[in-house]
Amino acid sequence: MYNYLDFEKPVADLEGKIIELKKLADNGESVDVGDEIARLEKRSRDALRDVYKALTPWQKVQVARHPDRPHCIDYIKGLFTDFTALAGDRNFGEDEAIVGGFARFRGEPVAVIGQEKGSDTASRLRHNFGSVRPEGYRKAVRIMDLADRFGIPVVTLVDTAGAYPGVGAEERGQAEAIARSTSACLALKVPSISVVIGEGGSGGAIAIATANRVYMLEHAIYSVISPEGAASILWRDTTRSKDAATNMKITAQDLLEMKVIDAIIAEPLGGAHRAPETVIAATGDLVAGTLKEFAASNADFREQRREKYLAMGRNL
Structure with missing residues (x-):
């Protein structure tokens, strides 16, 4: 059931x-x-x-948050081999909300960074429900720096309601860590691909999603703030979350139309949670095609990324 x-x-x-x-x-x-x-x-x-x-935008929010939806670790297990996880930021500690390291994707080396929400009570607590602390973003920067040094493409899997807002995280420089992670994404000389597999919430998502190509699953969402947060700020009434979800244009279809993302990955009928293997395989096929395209290109990936995001500001 x-x-x-x-x-x-x-x-x-x-x-x-x-x-x-x-x-x-x-x-x-x-x-x-x-x-x-x-x-x-x-x-x-x-x-x-x-x-x-x-589906309405609010219903898509519910699908994106479905507890049985495949998470980052499911994609890593389904798509990558020889995965070697890296732990710690070499500064404060380990944050398991970010899962990252190096692996092989269809025989080729890649760096993988993703946000993991957990699939049961114990794992959700261990991974802090996918809400990343500063040390998690600094771990991501560490992995990106290594990937850049060795010329290895970067693949990120985005699934977070937002960065962790706790006092400890703020004391350890949450805003600075997010900014440095975003900057590290933009500075990569190697190609990067990001896939929003569930929720892409605020700066917590953008910190690892600023890539050459950004893809979204059909029922995923990507927004500057959660609908509940927007309703609370705009109307001081969280019961208006449905209105916020509609007005914020957070669905994959809206974002593709506005050229914020590059393509949509179709989900099985009833959502990704009904056939995880199917949607994971489809994601792998799109990533493989994009990496092949990048490999045949002589493009300056850093400049291409820069132009991509400047164009968003000009177009919007």
């Missing part, structure tokens, strides 16, 4: 009935339920298609 979102109730009801009928069949009940199961399965697929064909 899936963890159903509020707007998926019609699908949940149908799939619940399907499960009950399958249990009857497994228990050897004399009634033939095969035709009924097939009929309900078709109704369920049609209902799911109808729901996901007309």
